[in-house]
Every structure is written in C-alpha cells, then in structure tokens.
Amino acid sequence: MKQVNMHEAKSQLSKLGEMAWNGEKIVIAKAGKPYLDLVPHKHERTERAPGRLKGQIEMAPDFDATPRDVIDSFEAG
Secondary structure, eight states: OEEEEHHHHHHTHHHHHHHHHTTOOEEEEETTEEEEEEOOOOOOOOOOOTTTTTTTOOOOTTTTOOOHHHHHHHHOO
C-alpha cells in the first residue's frame, strides 16, 4: 500500500493512476489521514434482457445435424 498526500497526488496523478491500474493500493491522505482510495475504473455490468436480439439471428435448418465425416472421424479410433 502506498499513501501519498493530496499535493503529491496532484503532481503525480498519472504515475499513481498507472500504479493503481497495475494492482497497487493507493491511498490519498489529507492532513496525514487516509482520505481517498485511488482505484481503476470498472465498467458496470448491465443486466441481460432476454429476447433483445429477436428477429436478428437466423439458424440454418440443419444447425443440429452433425456432418457424417465428423462422426466418422470420432468413431474411427
């Protein structure tokens, strides 16, 4: 863990950001006391919506059919 004061954080933000991105815990202190944690941004996960691609995807009529040569290659042992 690395603790830096507010002034140092302002002047070295790029360096500290890179360190945080690489997994190091960075704490920014104000008046000598921990004040902020510098952490990498993580995208929020969105909830899946069933059917949102309805009508946009087509399946071939023989989608589930396994070609004979593939079956033969597994059975040719």
